[in-house]
Amino acid sequence: MDKIDKLYQNYDILADSKNKPSEHEAEYLEIIESVKGKTNEKMLACQFIPRFLKEFPDLASAALDAQLDLVEDEDVSIRKHAVKHLPAFCKESKACVAKISDILAQMLQTEDSAELATVQNTLMTIMKIDPKATLDGIFGQIGSTDEDVIRKRAIQFLCTKFKFIPPDIATKDVEDFVLEKCKKVFPELGGEDFLNLMPL
Secondary structure, eight states, X not given: OXXXXXXXXXXXXXXXXXXXXXXXXXXXXHHHHGGGSOHHHHHHHHHHHHHTGGGOGGGHHHHHHHHHHHHTOSSHHHHHHHHHTTHHHHHHOGGGHHHHHHHHHHHTTOSOHHHHHHHHHHHHHHHHHOHHHHHHHHHHHXXXXXXXXXXXHHHHHHHHHGGGSOTTTSOHHHHHHHHHHHXXXXXXXXXXXXXXXXXX
């Protein structure tokens, strides 16, 4: 059987409401393994892995690692597709929000405008799931990266996007958190970065 057909077959087995997905771990593992396949397999894996994530809590770590492999793929279309589906992991486990946010903050350095937009949109989506953890990941990059472009783009992201976060998410507590994080990273920043971050 063709690998793509097999992936669709596994999907159908897991999606069938008559089946208990948890009894079909082997099929989910095959989907996870497909991240090592060809482009079409990877594109399907981007969607299928998060789709059934909640059914396999014991495989959550392996599933996230597989998705992150796709986020780092050489093919920009696969990366964009994988990034777009990262919020599903954050919804299932807020514990991975900071890690995903950190990785997305690193990806802000991309020169591909469509990929950059996807990364920014995904950051905004996970910000709504867990604002503090998302901000923690972004500030982690601002304070620790040696890459000027990452730091500058992370600051730019915060300065341009944070104001669009709805008030029910950007609560006083979150604003205080941002202020605290700013104070921590200010000593690490050069003059221009410092001035850019000040409006926050």
